[in-house]
Amino acid sequence: MAEQDPRRQAASPPSAEPPRAAAEVATELDAAESAPGERTPQGQASLIIRAGDGAARVIDLTEGDVVAIGRAPESAVHVDDPRVSRNHAIVARHGDAIEVIDCGSRNGTSVNGAVLRDAVRPLAGGDVIRIGPAEIVVAIAAPAPVEAAPPGAAPEALEGPPSGPGAGFVVADEAMVKVFQVVQRLARAQTTVLVLGETGAGKEVVSEQLHRASPRAGGPFVRLSCAALPEALLESELFGHEKAAFTGADRRKIGYFEAAQGGTLLLDEIGEMPLAMQAKLLRVLESRRVARIGGTQEIELDVRVVCATHRDLQAEVAAGRFRQDLYYRISTFVLRVPPLRERRAEIALLVHRFAQQVAARMGERAPRFAPAAMQALEAHAWPGNLRELRNAVEHAVVLAEGGVIEVEHLPASVVEGAEGAAPPASAGAPPSSAGAPPPSTDGGTMPARLAELEKRSIEDALAAEGNNQTRAAKRLGISRRALLYKLDKYDIRR
Numbered sequence: 394m395a396e397q398d399p400r401r402q403a404a405s406p407p408s409a410e411p412p413r414a415a416a417e418v419a420t421e422l423d424a425a426e427s428a429p430g431e432r433t434p435q436g437q438a439s440l441i442i443r444a445g446d447g448a449a450r451v452i453d454l455t456e457g458d459v460v461a462i463g464r465a466p467e468s469a470v471h472v473d474d475p476r477v478s479r480n481h482a483i484v485a486r487h488g489d490a491i492e493v494i495d496c497g498s499r500n501g502t503s504v505n506g507a508v509l510r511d512a513v514r515p516l517a518g519g520d521v522i523r524i525g526p527a528e529i530v531v532a533i534a535a536p537a538p539v540e541a542a543p544p545g546a547a548p549e550a551l552e553g554p555p556s557g558p559g560a561g562f563v564v565a566d567e568a569m570v571k572v573f574q575v576v577q578r579l580a581r582a583q584t585t586v587l588v589l590g591e592t593g594a595g596k597e598v599v600s601e602q603l604h605r606a607s608p609r610a611g612g613p614f615v616r617l618s619c620a621a622l623p624e625a626l627l628e629s630e631l632f633g634h635e636k637a638a639f640t641g642a643d644r645r646k647i648g649y650f651e652a653a654q655g656g657t658l659l660l661d662e663i664g665e666m667p668l669a670m671q672a673k674l675l676r677v678l679e680s681r682r683v684a685r686i687g688g689t690q691e692i693e694l695d696v697r698v699v700c701a702t703h704r705d706l707q708a709e710v711a712a713g714r715f716r717q718d719l720y721y722r723i724s725t726f727v728l729r730v731p732p733l734r735e736r737r738a739e740i741a742l743l744v745h746r747f748a749q750q751v752a753a754r755m756g757e758r759a760p761r762f763a764p765a766a767m768q769a770l771e772a773h774a775w776p777g778n779l780r781e782l783r784n785a786v787e788h789a790v791v792l793a794e795g796g797v798i799e800v801e802h803l804p805a806s807v808v809e810g811a812e813g814a815a816p817p818a819s820a821g822a823p824p825s826s827a828g829a830p831p832p833s834t835d836g837g838t839m840p841a842r843l844a845e846l847e848k849r850s851i852e853d854a855l856a857a858e859g860n861n862q863t864r865a866a867k868r869l870g871i872s873r874r875a876l877l878y879k880l881d882k883y884d885i886r887r
């Protein structure tokens with residue numbers, strides 16, 4: 394396929410087809426996975442509702458669901474406001490189709506700013522319905538994939554998305570809907586894609602969707618973090634080595650490029666790759682062939698390469714830390730994943746999804762969130778993006794012990810953050826910018842320090858109680874089940 398303009402970005406996809414809705418995106422993702430004749434699984438759909446009192450809640454929409462919205466107290470979404478009719482509107486789902494019906498309301502139902510009166514309108518992910526003071530966002534979550542281990546890949550390369558209750562990815566905000574639309578288009582091309590975004594924003598998830606929606610979906614998806622390894626090790630991990638290629642090479646090893654044959658290789662944190670290694674990578678990308686270290690035979694590659702980084706690679710090129718020729722080679726298309734603070738419509742949905750996942754792991758029902766707690770979560774700047782949000786929700790679910798999550802169950806960093814405004818930052822900014830976790834003078838971010846503190850408190854309590862878990866839990870003021878969960882989480886020996 395001919396190379397495209399390297400400056401093309403997510404906002405300007407390769408051809409000029411009309412934009413499609415998120416529901417369609419989810420359906421296509423599903424279709425890419427199904428064998429002919431199999432039933433296409435549906436994306437998970439939900440309504441994120443702010444009923445005017447500041448509280449946000451989520452209603453999952455399954456096949457056949459009908460959600461009544463109005464001033465009548467028995468409405469599923471009760472909006473107690475004089476501008477709202479008693480039986481104002483209905484949102485219904487039939488199969489993959491979701492629609493809103495205005496039931497002849499006095500003031501009409503606004504969908505993305507257009508007023509609907511006594512009529513039906515199909516809905517897609519990211520659509521916003523306004524009824525009086527209530528705002529209802531339609532959210533579609535693509536189902537999580539089932540990952541097969543590629544031969545020879547290291548276990549950490551395959552850290553898959555969550556499965557089970559609450560599994561699937563949230564795609565609700567308009568900016569993310571656009572990203573996923575472009576993913577659909579790029580999936581069919583074979584070109585290299587560069588995924589930019591702040592740490593924890595979902596670059597890996599987007600890269601994986603690129604694989605899942607592609608004709609390579611049946612092949613392996615392999616991820617290698619270029620940040621974690623010293624140069625010599627990185628080279629042997631990427632290209633593999635022959636037996637006795639160097640001291641300690643006691644057997645032949647298949648590299649990540651070979652492990653990804655027929656599939657997709659995600660080179661994560663590409664901005665951290667040493668310069669000498671960059672030259673070797675460029676040669677492989679240009680020739681589409683790889684030779685194991687110590688070997689002479691060249692292996693032809695059938696691998697799609699996706700690179701990801703939180704760094705501003707153009708600035709890295711300007712600073713002489715990243716090769717310009719490699720930059721042009723990998724940035725045929727650039728996808729920018731927006732930070733969470735620019736996708737606030739997704740926060741409530743993500744909170745519920747993460748809470749469901751943590752509660753399920755603990756064998757509990759998903760908790761409810763008090764309005765003030767949800768407000769604090771929605772107001773926080775989330776410098777660590779979705780990863781920080783996931784950790785905060787986990788913290789709250791464990792502390793709340795199955796009850797309603799209140800502000801006091803949230804990490805202190807979130808509650809303090811709710812008082813400040815979200816800092817502006819651009820995707821792909823270096824970690825020292827506003828997009829990165831705040832620098833700390835004493836080792837680690839606030840969540841990391843709190844986790845360390847929590848781990849030490851547990852160890853102290855166990856030591857003080859002669860390793861008796863029931864008494865240690867009592868001393869800590871938590872249930873024994875919560876303690877067992879934390880012992881696993883912090884890998885504390887029982």
Ligand SMILES: Nc1ncnc2c1ncn2[C@@H]1O[C@H](COP(=O)(O)OP(=O)(O)OP(=O)(O)O)[C@@H](O)[C@H]1O
Pocket residue numbers: 554555561562563564590591592593594595596597598599661703743779780783
């Ligand atoms: N759209 C989404 N819906 C639900 N969960 C998501 C979504 N995007 C990301 N996540 C979750 O958020 C966490 C961070 O995502 P991911 O690892 O993809 O971020 P990243 O940008 O690659 O991070 P890093 O820069 O540290 O490599 C993961 O637990 C992931 O499963």
